[in-house]
Amino acid sequence: MKKILIFSDEYLGKGGGAGVVADQLFNDFKRQGDECYLLTYKSIPSWVPSFFWIIYYPVLLVIQYFRTRYDLIVCNDPKAIYTLGLLNRLGFKFNYKCIMHGSEYRIFSECISFVNRIVLFKYFFQISINKAMEVIFVSKCVKKQSQNSFDITNKNLKVVYAGVELAIFTPPEKINTPESKNKIILTVARVIKGKGHFEFLEEFKKVLSNDSSFRWHVVGDGMDLDLLKSAVQTAGLEEFVIFHGKVNRVDIIKLYRNSYVFVLLTKLKEAFGLVFIEANSQGCAVIGPNKHGVKEAIENGVNGYLVDNLNCVSGLILDKSKISSITPEACIKHSQKFCSSKFALEVKEL
Incomplete structure (x- = not known):
């Protein structure tokens, strides 16, 4: 049994496909007997200004890590990946993997915001993916896009397709033609x-x-x-x-x-x-x-x-x-x- 933290700002009720995958991972890890934890937008009190995630997530992650000692942290979206890069640069060491869903390149190629420039988003993001135990791409298309958008030196790269939860999407007993x-x-x-x-x-x-x-x-x-x-x-x-x-x-x-x-x-x-x-x-x-x-x-x-x-x-x-x-x-x-x-x-x- 592993202690696994799924770190994903996107989760059910916020975002798109990455949030769905985070929920699937949480459910499947639990079914497989693992001790599973979540760190998502729901972990941040509603009264905290939205842009304070850049402070709140690193502090909360460090506190939770020293309480629980996760065997693995799964960084499932750009904010999670960025946070691990920032903490890595500050000297914290974690066992973590990054999942790339395909939206990441847009942050830097199509809509480079003023805030992203100020917080050095791309710099810490790239530190994170290159220091990760493994970078997982949800399709060959995403891997190609990512390699064209980022300077990826990490050699532990693989494509793993996300899928449907068979516990929910069970095949029909009666199949209609x-x-x-x-x-x-x-x-x-x-x-x-x-x-x-x-x-x-x-x-x-x-x-x-x-x-x-x-x-x-x-x-x-x-x-x-x-x-x-x-x-x-x-x-x-x-x-x-x-x-x-x-x-x-x-x-x-x-x-x-x-x-x-x-x-x-x-x-x-x-x-x-x-x-x-x-x-x-x-x-x-x-x-x-x-x-x-x-x-x-x-x-x-x-x-x-x-x-x-x-x-x-x-x-x-x-x-x-x-x-x-x-x-x-x-x-x-x-x-x-x-x-x-x-x-x-x-x-x-x-």
């Missing part, structure tokens, strides 16, 4: 322009012009949700597009199981495509763009389709032979390659 399902097209993502909702709306119009029995279910909220609803209303498609907002995991699983196909035409530089794997885990075929980390989540013609041209998506959906050739059994089998418990074992391996 695409032919037996309702004609539901499902999208699960934050509703922002970069996620491709507006592009798919144009493709969905083409689908309806050929088969009006289809319905598009949109799960998630975001800054452009009202804009998307307005676009749907302007197109006169209110009865064909169902907005669910944020839903719990139980309801998401039901939607995955009942959907004809899952579609997400993201234009962002996705680190991976965990949402595609979630859909696969419930026997649902997927369609996504042939670029960045999504390419590593979809095996073309096996668990779904990768598209180079978004204009061909409507044709794929309408081609029954194409969708039917992606069997639910193949989707489930593919998803089981990406299991969160396997990820946890790789992370804590010393």
Whole structure:
């Protein structure tokens, strides 16, 4: 049994994929018999100004470490990685690993803030990743991006795919074939322009012009949700597009199981495509763009389709032979390659 601290400012209720992975690691470590602890944004009292994390996290980590003597600290997001670099420079030595999720390079290449410059974020961040026991990348895409963005001298680098929690995303007892399902097209993502909702709306119009029995279910909220609803209303498609907002995991699983196909035409530089794997885990075929980390989540013609041209998506959906050739059994089998418990074992391996 190991004493493991998961250090991640991002956690459920704040941030994106890194927060989900932190929760998965916590649950899987506990299932595997380890003594697991958390240090997240929830560890900082609400009355503390947000920018004080740069003082609060190092102090809190040192206090907790000398109380508990962790065997391993898992740094799961940029603030955690930075904090270990700062403490390392101050002479503190810890056994820690860094997980890179893909958003790190943007901090330094796309939005170098004044605060980040003042606190020498990139300097201490790079110290941290180069002093870590190991740096873990959640995809080959993330590893390549990181090596292009940072001066990484650490030789202990590896790619380990994050996965779904099989304890939650258990395969359905009864597997429905695409032919037996309702004609539901499902999208699960934050509703922002970069996620491709507006592009798919144009493709969905083409689908309806050929088969009006289809319905598009949109799960998630975001800054452009009202804009998307307005676009749907302007197109006169209110009865064909169902907005669910944020839903719990139980309801998401039901939607995955009942959907004809899952579609997400993201234009962002996705680190991976965990949402595609979630859909696969419930026997649902997927369609996504042939670029960045999504390419590593979809095996073309096996668990779904990768598209180079978004204009061909409507044709794929309408081609029954194409969708039917992606069997639910193949989707489930593919998803089981990406299991969160396997990820946890790789992370804590010393």
